[in-house]
Amino acid sequence: MTAAREPTMSLPRIAITAGEPAGIGPDLCVMLAQHVIDADLTIIADHSLIEARAEQIGLPLGNLNIEHVPLQTPAAPGKLDAANSSYVLQTLRRAVEGCLSGEFDAMVTAPVHKGVINDAGIAFTGHTEFLAELTNTPQVVMMLVGGGMRVALITIHMALRQVPDAITRPGLESIIRILHHDLVERFGISQPRIFVAGLNPHAGEDGYLGREEIEVITPVLEKLRGEGMNLSGPLPADTMFSQKNLTQADCFLAMYHDQGLAVLKHASFGEGVNVTLGMPIIRTSVDHGTALDLAGTGKADPGSLLTAINLAIELAANKKARL
Ligand SMILES: NC(=O)C1=CN([C@@H]2O[C@H](COP(=O)(O)OP(=O)(O)OC[C@H]3O[C@@H](n4cnc5c(N)ncnc54)[C@H](O)[C@@H]3O)[C@@H](O)[C@H]2O)C=CC1
Ligand SMILES: NCC(=O)COP(=O)(O)O
Numbered sequence: 001m002t003a004a005r006e007p008t009m010s011l012p013r014i015a016i017t018a019g020e021p022a023g024i025g026p027d028l029c030v031m032l033a034q035h036v037i038d039a040d041l042t043i044i045a046d047h048s049l050i051e052a053r054a055e056q057i058g059l060p061l062g063n064l065n066i067e068h069v070p071l072q073t074p075a076a077p078g079k080l081d082a083a084n085s086s087y088v089l090q091t092l093r094r095a096v097e098g099c100l101s102g103e104f105d106a107m108v109t110a111p112v113h114k115g116v117i118n119d120a121g122i123a124f125t126g127h128t129e130f131l132a133e134l135t136n137t138p139q140v141v142m143m144l145v146g147g148g149m150r151v152a153l154i155t156i157h158m159a160l161r162q163v164p165d166a167i168t169r170p171g172l173e174s175i176i177r178i179l180h181h182d183l184v185e186r187f188g189i190s191q192p193r194i195f196v197a198g199l200n201p202h203a204g205e206d207g208y209l210g211r212e213e214i215e216v217i218t219p220v221l222e223k224l225r226g227e228g229m230n231l232s233g234p235l236p237a238d239t240m241f242s243q244k245n246l247t248q249a250d251c252f253l254a255m256y257h258d259q260g261l262a263v264l265k266h267a268s269f270g271e272g273v274n275v276t277l278g279m280p281i282i283r284t285s286v287d288h289g290t291a292l293d294l295a296g297t298g299k300a301d302p303g304s305l306l307t308a309i310n311l312a313i314e315l316a317a318n319k320k321a322r323l
Contacts, residue, residue, distance in 0.1 A: 011038060011039050011040045012038075012039045012040070012105045012106065012312070012313050012316040012317065013039070013040045013042070013103070013104045013105050014039045014040065014041050014042070014104060014105060014106050014107070014108055014309060014312055014313070014316075015042050015044055015067075015094075015095040015098050015099065015104040015106075015107045015108070016029060016032070016041055016042065016043050016044065016095075016107070016108045016109075016110065016305075016309070017044050017045070017091040017092055017094075017095050017107065017108075017109045017110060018043060018044065018045035018046075018049070018050065018091065018110050019088065019091075019109060019110035019111045019112045019290065020080070020084075020088060020110075020111060020112050020113040020116070020290045021045075021046065021049050021071060021075035021084050021087065021088070022075050022076065022077060022078055022079050022080050022081065022084075022113070022290070022292060022295060023110075023111055023112075023113060023289070023290025023291060023292055023295050024110075024111070024290060024291045024292075024294050024295050024300035025045075025110030025111055025112075025290070026045065026049055026050055026053040026110075026295075027053055027057055027294075027295060027296065027297075027298065027300045028110055028286075028300055028302045028305045029043045029045060029050055029053075029064070029110065030050060030053055030054040030057060030059050030061065030064075031059065031300075031302040031305075032064065032302065032305065032306075032309075033054075033059070033060065033061050033062040033063075033064040034059060034060075034062075035302075035306065037306075037309060038313065039309065039312075039313050040065070041064070041065060041309070042065050042066075042067050042098075042104070043064060043065065043066045043067070044066075044067050044069055044091045044094050044095050045066060045067075045068075045069060045091060046068065046069060046070055046071040046075075046087065047066050047068040048071075049071060049075055050064070050066055053077070053296065056077065056296045056298075057296065057297070057298035058298065059298070067094070069087060069090050069091050069094060070087070071084055071087050072084050072086060072087050077292075077295035077296030077297075078292045078293065078295050078296065080113060080115075080116040080119075080292070081116070082116050082117075082119040082120035083120070084116075085116060085117040085119070085120035085122055085124075086120065086122075088112050088117065089117070089122070089124075089130070092109070092112075092127065092130060092131070092134070093134060095107040095109075096131060096134045096135060096281065099281035099282070099283075100135065100280070100281060105282065105312075105316040105319075105320075106281070106282035106283065106284065106312035106313075106315060106316045107281065107282070107283050107284075107312075108283070108284050108285065108305070108308045108309050108312050109127050109283065109284075109285040109286070109308075110285075110286060110305060111285075111286055111288060111289045111290045111291075112127065112290070113289075113290045113292075114126060114157075125156070125157035125158075126156065126157045127276070127283070127285060128140055128142050128156055128157075128276050129156070129157065131276060131279060131281075131283055132276075132278075132279065135279050135280055135281060137278055137279045137280070139171075139174045139175065139178060139278055140178075140276050140277065140278040140279055141153070141175050141178045141179050141182070141276070141277040141278050142156050142274065142276060142277075143179070143182075143251070143274075143275050143276075143277055144260075144261060144264050144265075144272050144273065144274050144275070144287060145272060145273045145275060145311065146264055146265075146267065146268030146269075146271055146272025146273060146287060146307075147264055147266075147267025147268030147271075147272065148246055148267065148268075149241070149246055149249070149251075149252060149263075149264060149267065150183075150250065150251040150252065151251070151252045151253075151254055151260040151261065151263070151264045152175070152179050152251055152252070152253050152254070152260070152277070153253075153254050153255075153256065153257060153260055153261070154166075154167055154171070154172060154175055154253065154254065154255045154256065155167065155255065155256045155257065156257060157257065158256075160256065163199070163255065163256045164199060164210075164212060167199060167212060167216055167217075167255060168216065169216055169219060169220050172216060172217065172220045173220045173223065173224065175253075176194065176196075176220065176221075176224055176229070176231070176253070177224075178277055178278040179192075179194060179251065179253065179277060180192055180194065180224075180229055182277040182278065183250060183251060185322065186277070186282075186315055186318055186319070187315075187318070188318055189250050191230055192230065192250040192251060193230045193232070193248060193249055193250045193251075194229070194230065194231050194232070194249070194250065194251050194252075194253055195232045195233055195235055195240055195245060195248075195249040195251070195252045195253065196217065196221060196231055196232065196233030196234055196235065196252075196253045197233065197234060197235055197236075197237040197240050197252065197253065197254050197255055197259060197260070198212070198213045198217065198233065198234035198235060198236060198237060198255070199212040199213065199217070199234075199255045199256075200212060200213065201236070201238070202236050203233075203234045203235060203236045203237075204234070213234045217233070217234040218234060221233060221234070232249075233253075237254065237255075237259050240252060241263045264287075265287060268287070269287060269288065270287070270288065270301050270303050270304055271287075271303045271304055271307055272287030272304060272307070273285070273286070273287060273304065273307050273308045273311045274286065274287055274308070275311060275315075282312055282315045282316055282319065283312075284308040284309075284311045284312045284315070285308055286304040286305050286308055287304045288304055
């Protein structure tokens with residue numbers, strides 16, 4: 001909790017990385033101080049950055065707990081500076097280290113700007129891949145939760161041109177195994193029903209509109225169904241998210257980023273949560289980006305960050321209950 005709350009034993013300890021310093025992440029961290037949250041939050045950020053943003057948007061910091069990681073150069077709202085990219089990555093390293101050591105029960109990330117990190121000469125496609133590397137996890141899965149659905153992805157941050165070649169039988173099998181495992185173990189769904197999209201229009205139209213469904217997706221689904229997994233598909237992606245399917249699926253599995261996330265964000269932008277599956281640590285995140293246009297204005301909506309914190313609390317409690 002960040003506003004007035006009675007001290008309580010065993011609240012989940014959650015690290016929050018403030019993200020890109022020129023974006024809305026620092027504003028959202030300040031906004032957390034205005035809410036009562038049943039967790040011990042540690043904001044990992046430059047202390048003076050958060051203080052300055054609080055002053056800018058006219059909100060008190062209260063007893064917000066901030067662990068200081070110094071900026072490389074002063075940050076102005078809305079003005080990206082590649083010099084601060086190493087700071088952004090350092091906040092992530094610190095949170096991961098704390099989660100791995102047991103100091104934190106989970107980490108929640110505010111948005112980073114992928115482009116400016118690359119401008120600094122650091123190859124970076126997203127938190128998901130960076131955290132996989134830091135935790136030595138060979139395969140992670142991105143799943144978003146919102147709008148009454150869960151949507152996981154086979155391919156994440158890659159050019160559309162590269163997608164078909166990146167969908168392989170071993171990769172698909174490994175992702176479905178992780179997804180199934182985490183839906184059971186982390187989300188407590190005993191028999192998850194996973195609806196799997198095809199890659200091509202009409203799921204390939206029997207091979208006339210592409211052969212990935214026949215050659216890659218169907219053989220993997222048949223193999224895993226043989227092990228007892230409840231898998232539907234490959235389904236035409238244009239109708240996969242029908243209202244009827246929303247009531248029946250525990251999770252949709254999309255072949256590429258915008259096939260799944262455009263639908264989810266249409267239904268829930270600003271209230272959705274991004275969760276990384278397959279890692280030894282719990283990580284949730286906002287569903288939006290750095291919104292440079294809103295940084296320092298006080299107009300950013302903290303809804304997604306609050307929902308991400310609540311999901312982290314729930315997943316940490318589920319994990320504790322299983323120990
Ligand atoms: N979790 C993360 O670190 C994510 C980072 N990004 C990064 O963010 C950067 C900017 O991405 P964009 O595509 O421009 O998306 P964006 O989400 O930053 O902005 C899209 C639109 O939504 C509005 N918006 C976003 N968050 C809002 C909030 N909390 N309250 C009110 N309005 C909000 C913005 O003002 C803008 O009009 C990119 O570098 C992208 O890679 C994008 C998504 C997730
Ligand atoms: N569209 C989701 C997104 O870009 C966030 O990715 P990540 O930084 O959480 O890997």
